[in-house]
Amino acid sequence: MAIRSVKHALDAAVDAARWAPSVHNTQPWTFSISENEISLRADTDRKLRVEDASGRELLISCGAALYTMRTVMSCEGFEPVVRVLPDPDRPSLLATLQPGAETQADESIKALSGEIERRRTHRAGFADVPVPDKLIDRLVSAAADEGAKLTPVRSDAAVNVIAALTQAAQGVQAQDQRFSLEVIRWARPPGSGRSDGVPAEGYPREAARTEPHFPQRDYAWGHDWGSQTNQGASTATGVAALLTTRGDSRQDWIDAGQALQHVLLHASAYGVSAAFHTQALEMELLREFMRQELCSGEYPQMIMRLGVTFDEKGSMRRPLSEIIW
Structure with missing residues (x-):
């Protein structure tokens, strides 16, 4: 060697x-x-x-x-x-x-x-382009390779429930100054020289609503920030998916992260991006509800939407x- x-x-x-x-x-x-x-x-x-x-x-x-x-x-x-x-x-x-x-x-x-x-994180709706079932199956296998489970949510009723839980969590967090200040800490204004956090160019100035509506974080916090692109008009939800693990230990969390990156890189190779929605998982009551009612007793580690976007964004x-x- x-x-x-x-x-x-x-x-x-x-x-x-x-x-x-x-x-x-x-x-x-x-x-x-x-x-x-x-x-x-x-x-x-x-x-x-x-x-x-x-x-x-x-x-x-x-x-x-x-x-x-x-x-x-x-x-x-x-x-x-x-x-x-x-x-x-x-x-x-x-x-x-x-x-x-x-x-x-x-x-x-x-x-x-x-x-x-x-690979880029997406923070808006997707283009009206279907994600092939064969690719979704491969993403499920990728998560399983790392000891986690990726479940595409095929039921419209279940997607509506997940969207509603996301809306509820976002609404509660938006009224809590502690949550708002924490988001503000990691929001970067236009022209910022910082190399971490979410830049103003990383989300649309006016994101069109998906149906059902999956709200995004308010990184602009009252400012006229965000990118102005045609992507703001994209309203497709994409494929909602849940990443879960059998346990909820520190080892399970690290495994979930490895599974997540395996899924994201494979999806990116086929032109598919992910939008993340962690609000409901940050509230223990809602996370437990999801575990029992939507995840067959497994622990939800990530809520995401998978879809196609033609919006090219930078990263830092x-x-x-x-x-x-």
Whole structure:
């Protein structure tokens, strides 16, 4: 095993991990490279104290970063050797990753790697273009590969219930100053030089309502922010889907994040994007209701809509100097 190629693989994995999705683009992670091992740690200063008091969304975000590193490590020619939550005495140490035996990445892994920087979160309706059933089936398999379950919601009545729960949670949170201030903390005005949070260009100025209506966060908080594109006229809901796990431990949350990123990268390779709706999952009563009534007893970790968008958006990530320790 060439020392130089190992170093390149480690560096490439961390560089790619920056592009993983995270709640409000908080990027709540740090990395360190020691000899031939990457350590992934939770950056608890970036935890959402109100929306995510348990740290569930933080660990899902970090799980997405972990899957990204695994993908790149494979593309660099090494079998990724991962230990999740390796030290109970260091709860912020979420995982370690080492390059194992040399391997040859197949075309599917290479395709996923190619989507890491292209994948974007969508925050509006989708174009009226169907998502093929065969692709949805493959996304279900991708989640299962990581120990989670992705369920496309085919019943109109169930989609209406999920939309209503999202509306209810958004309405309650909008009246709670604590929630509003937390969203404001991660909203970036036009021209901001920050490399985290949600930029004003990341959502439409006037998003058309989907039917049923899935409300988005109010990142503009009263300002005339947001992009002006034709995409604002897109009203298709897309395919609603629930990502669930059998348990609800820290391990399950990290697994959910890995499953989420696997699903997102595969979807992106076929021109499909995701819009996330976590409001109802941030209110324990509503999350428990969903678990019992809509998720067959499994724990809901993410609500999303999958669809096609022709709106090209940029993205931003913190430089390596801020996340490597």
